[in-house]
Amino acid sequence: MLSQPRTVAPVDLVVPARRSRGLWYETAHALLRRRSGQIGLILIGFLVLVAIFAPQLATHDPLQVLIDVEPNARRRTPPCIHAANNLPAWPLIRSFQCDPTMPQHLFGIDGNVRDLYSRVLYGARVSLRVGFYVVFVALVSGTLIGSISGYVGGRVDNILMRLMDIVLAFPSLILAIAINSALLQALDTSLLKAIIVGLRQVLGFEDVGLLTALMAVSLVSIPTFARLARASVLSIKEQEYVMAARALGASHSRILLRAILPNAMAPLIVAATLGVASAILDTAALSFLGLGARPPTPEWGAMIGAERNQMFTAPHLIIFPGLAIILTVLGFNLLGDGLRDALDPRMKNR
Amino acid sequence: MIATPRFGTVLVALMAAALVLAACAGVAPTQPPAPTPVPPTPTPVPPAPTEAPMELLSVSVDSCDYGGELKAIEALDKYTVKFTLCFPDPAFPAKAGDTALQIHPAEYLEATGGTGQLLEKPIGTGPYVLSEWRKGDQMIFKANPNYWGEKPKAETLVFRWSAEAAQRLVELQSGNVHGIDNPGPDDFDVIENDPNLKLYPRAGTNVFYIGMNNTYPPFDNERVRQAFAMAIDRKRIVENFYPRGSIVATQFMPPSIFGYTEGLDWYEYNPEEAKRILEEEGVLPGFKTTITYRDVVRGYLPEPGVVAQDIQAQLRAIGVEAEIVVMESGAFLDAADAGKLDGFHLLGWGADYPDATNFLDYHFGRGASKQFGNGFPDLWEVLEKAASLSDPAARLPLYKQANELIKQHVPMIPVAHGGSATAFQAVCQGAHSSPLGREKMAVIDCGTDTLVWMQNAEPISLYCADETDGETFRACEQINEALLSYEIGTTNVEPALALRYEANADLTEWTFYLRQGVTFHDGSEFDANDVVKSWEVQWDAAHPLHKGRVGDFTYFQAYFLQFKNAPPSE
Numbered sequence: 001m002l003s004q005p006r007t008v009a010p011v012d013l014v015v016p017a018r019r020s021r022g023l024w025y026e027t028a029h030a031l032l033r034r035r036s037g038q039i040g041l042i043l044i045g046f047l048v049l050v051a052i053f054a055p056q057l058a059t060h061d062p063l064q065v066l067i068d069v070e071p072n073a074r075r076r077t078p079p080c081i082h083a084a085n086n087l088p089a090w091p092l093i094r095s096f097q098c099d100p101t102m103p104q105h106l107f108g109i110d111g112n113v114r115d116l117y118s119r120v121l122y123g124a125r126v127s128l129r130v131g132f133y134v135v136f137v138a139l140v141s142g143t144l145i146g147s148i149s150g151y152v153g154g155r156v157d158n159i160l161m162r163l164m165d166i167v168l169a170f171p172s173l174i175l176a177i178a179i180n181s182a183l184l185q186a187l188d189t190s191l192l193k194a195i196i197v198g199l200r201q202v203l204g205f206e207d208v209g210l211l212t213a214l215m216a217v218s219l220v221s222i223p224t225f226a227r228l229a230r231a232s233v234l235s236i237k238e239q240e241y242v243m244a245a246r247a248l249g250a251s252h253s254r255i256l257l258r259a260i261l262p263n264a265m266a267p268l269i270v271a272a273t274l275g276v277a278s279a280i281l282d283t284a285a286l287s288f289l290g291l292g293a294r295p296p297t298p299e300w301g302a303m304i305g306a307e308r309n310q311m312f313t314a315p316h317l318i319i320f321p322g323l324a325i326i327l328t329v330l331g332f333n334l335l336g337d338g339l340r341d342a343l344d345p346r347m348k349n350r
Numbered sequence: 351m352i353a354t355p356r357f358g359t360v361l362v363a364l365m366a367a368a369l370v371l372a373a374c375a376g377v378a379p380t381q382p383p384a385p386t387p388v389p390p391t392p393t394p395v396p397p398a399p400t401e402a403p404m405e406l407l408s409v410s411v412d413s414c415d416y417g418g419e420l421k422a423i424e425a426l427d428k429y430t431v432k433f434t435l436c437f438p439d440p441a442f443p444a445k446a447g448d449t450a451l452q453i454h455p456a457e458y459l460e461a462t463g464g465t466g467q468l469l470e471k472p473i474g475t476g477p478y479v480l481s482e483w484r485k486g487d488q489m490i491f492k493a494n495p496n497y498w499g500e501k502p503k504a505e506t507l508v509f510r511w512s513a514e515a516a517q518r519l520v521e522l523q524s525g526n527v528h529g530i531d532n533p534g535p536d537d538f539d540v541i542e543n544d545p546n547l548k549l550y551p552r553a554g555t556n557v558f559y560i561g562m563n564n565t566y567p568p569f570d571n572e573r574v575r576q577a578f579a580m581a582i583d584r585k586r587i588v589e590n591f592y593p594r595g596s597i598v599a600t601q602f603m604p605p606s607i608f609g610y611t612e613g614l615d616w617y618e619y620n621p622e623e624a625k626r627i628l629e630e631e632g633v634l635p636g637f638k639t640t641i642t643y644r645d646v647v648r649g650y651l652p653e654p655g656v657v658a659q660d661i662q663a664q665l666r667a668i669g670v671e672a673e674i675v676v677m678e679s680g681a682f683l684d685a686a687d688a689g690k691l692d693g694f695h696l697l698g699w700g701a702d703y704p705d706a707t708n709f710l711d712y713h714f715g716r717g718a719s720k721q722f723g724n725g726f727p728d729l730w731e732v733l734e735k736a737a738s739l740s741d742p743a744a745r746l747p748l749y750k751q752a753n754e755l756i757k758q759h760v761p762m763i764p765v766a767h768g769g770s771a772t773a774f775q776a777v778c779q780g781a782h783s784s785p786l787g788r789e790k791m792a793v794i795d796c797g798t799d800t801l802v803w804m805q806n807a808e809p810i811s812l813y814c815a816d817e818t819d820g821e822t823f824r825a826c827e828q829i830n831e832a833l834l835s836y837e838i839g840t841t842n843v844e845p846a847l848a849l850r851y852e853a854n855a856d857l858t859e860w861t862f863y864l865r866q867g868v869t870f871h872d873g874s875e876f877d878a879n880d881v882v883k884s885w886e887v888q889w890d891a892a893h894p895l896h897k898g899r900v901g902d903f904t905y906f907q908a909y910f911l912q913f914k915n916a917p918p919s920e
Contacts (some may be wrong), residue, residue, distance in 0.1 A: 065663040295659045309516040313536045
């Protein structure tokens, strides 16, 4: 393509404005009309609130060991809510009833004599942040790789996509385990040290194990986004308005960033929302295996992993963090589903 | 409970120096040093004159300068073996009863080349014959019809394993298995309250400790280590995180083992004082360190993760930020052994034989590994002196001195002697637990043809001469036998393949009179040559059959200090 020496008249290259109240308004409107979108938004909204207000909502310090601090605090005691004693002893309620002389713990006490409820609340902070960070990294790098690959095509496309294929060929969790183990092995190297220090500053996580898990899960999530971005870019770059922009002499970066990507975002947004769910799940799985969050970080997967042998003697230690994971993943999946429908033009006005 | 699995690696380097290790002069309190005839058959065995003369094997070294304990092993006749030692060793019978020194058929050792089939399909004299080993699933044994002793109660014995305490308990409750090892601490009550199950507590012949390496600052400062000793509330850890039957450690030695000092107490728990000292020494504020452990359940540490987190919380209370690092078991032991752990590390030790040398010399003797950094010469001297004596009354005060020196130097903080247990169906007659973790399945009668046992982990191989893992030893115990054995449920030595033994006055010559008419599982006859050969392949590092699984023969070296023809140490 020839570069044009003449200045191009300012033409709006983005989608010609329709008679509407804007894409975002319409999407939000469509999303809220759908049951899955509603429930997803409510769940996630709830979790975000819990994460933000964890210090206010928590009854204890999540790291505080209650031995010698609280009388009668025995480890792995089941939930105890005094108010529940006034209610009828139905099965679910009964499991929260207890002797009034015992200290109150909404979700019971964990194996290290800490308040489980507070730990699960703080766990929301950890998991949501992990989910968002992972998706942010994967989305940005995936989109970059995918759009360059799709836009440039040819050998670059070939190389980049084969790389992505290699990563995709492994089961993601197993690859994440491998990458994480490799990172943990290499913790002494100065490069990784610097990265860890940097990440600590930026993300505010102290936990090295969590940081390496985050990197590992991010890496294995990239290909999904790269693939999607490439597919969208490939279909969009042949459209008339892109041709027009090209004919008018817009630079490559302008075409890619202003003309193509905004219109390629819809599937990426859906994938990102679903990606948060799988990132949280993968990180929890790594932590469950002892490869992610390090004690005493209140991470849900790690909490379940630490108490897996108490499945029968103290099931509350598994159930509550488990429920938290389920709700979070469900929330993001429902929202992602809703978004997909809402962003799909064919589904409009149905 | 045999040495912590793969503790072997520690021992290897530990012994490589092959300096003192006074194991040599160890005396079990239960073992009077004088020749101890073990009853059943009183007749010593004269060589049978009618038989065709057999070629009697013997091995020896020219001089004791090579650094080991053994001087010669000779088959005097078909059923008599004489061991000549370089120096007195009252603990020799206890060692000879160890699973690592079991007797294999000489021909089979030759045929397998000391490895390969030997690891998978052992041939022994024991009550059970290995029938099938489904790797990763189970191990099946059949009763040995020609067993010299009491016939096994169950025709078929099955070993299964699961690392998860919850699974073991569920399998026991559902009746799928007859017995399990190491129920989780919280499951003790569940088992005791279940009329169908019975718990068999195992005394804590072990110690769990928090190790420190004195080559890394600030642990190079004795006052700092003493301060940390005051900062850990050991009682709280034992009360909250250990099963019943566990006791707070006051020293490295468990109370049931010779060498324990009555009345010695550890530093009083005093976090304020600890903090004051640490501030005075400039360690606080701002000290950051690590707590390293392996996520492996042992009798001395039933819940590693929980205990590590509690120690972390206790340290935080005095202002020390400790990061928890979990390492893979083998890598962890190697790193500890090489002195690479610069923070705290959580480890323990279980008795192999009931003597102080098994605990103190291994860890704090001159030849000990770098686990605690540079050793303490004053402690070396006391331990060496104690090991050179044979009179318990003379040794005990020396061990008191040693235990006090350990308290002063604080190479580690002893925390607990962990109680553990086995659990069986209540109907099982003869069910028991062994303090050394070597339960004898042959005596257990659950009224069924098949006895199913579930332990923590799969045996690594079945040639226990080259293993160190307790789970592995238990399997070997069913198939092979050593010269002596341990009485059920105790640490006392009883006759096995040897009917009796005697020693000369200065305890350097031990003569074992073997049981006659014993056959191996393949039908071949057991005789003195099998004993000599089984010991020789371990002893002689240059022997073509000195192979095993990895060729470490850790226990042999630990017991007898040095191999014959040992390659020059690196």
